[in-house]
Amino acid sequence: MNSLIVFKNNLRIDDNPVIFYGSKNSKIITTYIYDNINVYRELGSASKYWLHNSLKNLNESLNNNLLFLMGDTSKKIIELINTYNINNIFCEKPFLEDDINIIKKLKIDLLFFKDIKINFFNTSLLWDPRYISKKDKTYYTVFTPFFKKGCLESTIPDIPVGSPSKLDFAPVNNNTSIDDLNLLDKYNWTHKFDKLWTISEKHALKQLNTFIENFLYNYKDGRNFPASNFNSKLSPYIKFGLISVNRIWHELNKLVPDKNVNHFKSELGWREFSYYLLYYFPEMKNNNFQKKFDNLTWENCDHKFELWKHGKTGYPIIDAAMKELWDTGYMHNRTRMIVASFLIKNLLIDWRFGEKWFWDCLLDADHASNIASWQWVAGTGTDAATYVRIFNPTLQGEKFDQNGEYTLKYIPKLKNVPLPFLHKPWEFDKKLNYPDPIIDYTTSKDRAIVKFLIIN
């Protein structure tokens, strides 16, 4: 009898309890099922590109034994059960709504197969949201108590299990190919990422080590400067589980703790918090967490949205960031906040439009983090800010890209603007081949404050 190993969001061999335990005492059949049916929405182009390359790498690690299937997960698994001798299924414990529903359906369908056991392992989170609860049985909606009390004062995250000592593959007739999944963008938009990113499990670990060695001890302050290397850029690797958060967590625990190490850990905590929120409040994926903001009337100007998407707002730091996203499939965390604030507050465009664009373009696009973070910037989320937080793109540029290194990297044609004017080129009178601001900052800021304040 064989075990069926089902890969989903954790495309790795190291510290993956699903394959570690699944391969222990029996021959294995490994599969990845691209479920394009039971999904809230399809993966974005950038995500698909990353997925394609991750799967390629995983398949190599599995000596080309990965079965690539597409369609309804449960149906595909039952087809495998009907074809091969399978008595055990090993799966990731689901935490996202789609995955939970897929597993629910699978469990029901498996009721017809009495002798098949299904085994679940938490491969995605440091803390299972079901075991994080307040004494009064309500849910955390504020990050700090969630992380400090809910997470840090509960159990220690699982110690990495390591890699399986041997993989014994059951003979299968594998006539599937990764190309059956059609993950690569036919317009070749993603092609340019090839020379920017090395997509493999091995590289994820290398990147973690490089980060720890060279950058981590400047993380707390350095992480704010988009031209610097003080952020880890691990997010796309984490998103598809090329590295486990448990592995990262326990590597960090080997270090001398300081404010930088702790701050980086708290960023992993924000990811946990996002998953926790989406687990208990899945409706926030397309609804304001705070219902009162449903009364807010957005402007949602299509034309301005297009200009924002394509980095033609006339605000250098914003345009540079949108260009970074388009060119690299990534955007620095600081500039994510700046561009999101501008879209929502200054242009008065619904956060859901921005969320969707990020979902399409980010290699690290993560359902939970993306939704929770957009709602954080919008102020519609769990974070009950008592004032309307609006980022001033000029001040943010002057503060965090003082010498213009980031801005000029993505908008080189601004190199002739004297530095004091770089983040407000409209005040520099020479004729520039650069758009005027599509909206006046101060006027639109004042408008937003009024709009957002009357909601309260």
Place this chain on the structure above:
DNA sequence: TGAAATGTTGGGGCG
């Protein structure tokens, strides 16, 4: 993980 207004301080110019 904000911005802008307001308050405080201390050095230098200058009568």
Place this chain on the structure above:
DNA sequence: ACGCCCCAACATTTC
């Protein structure tokens, strides 16, 4: 030499 004013720089408060 001294006191006064101005203002930049920094800190605090307010929205």
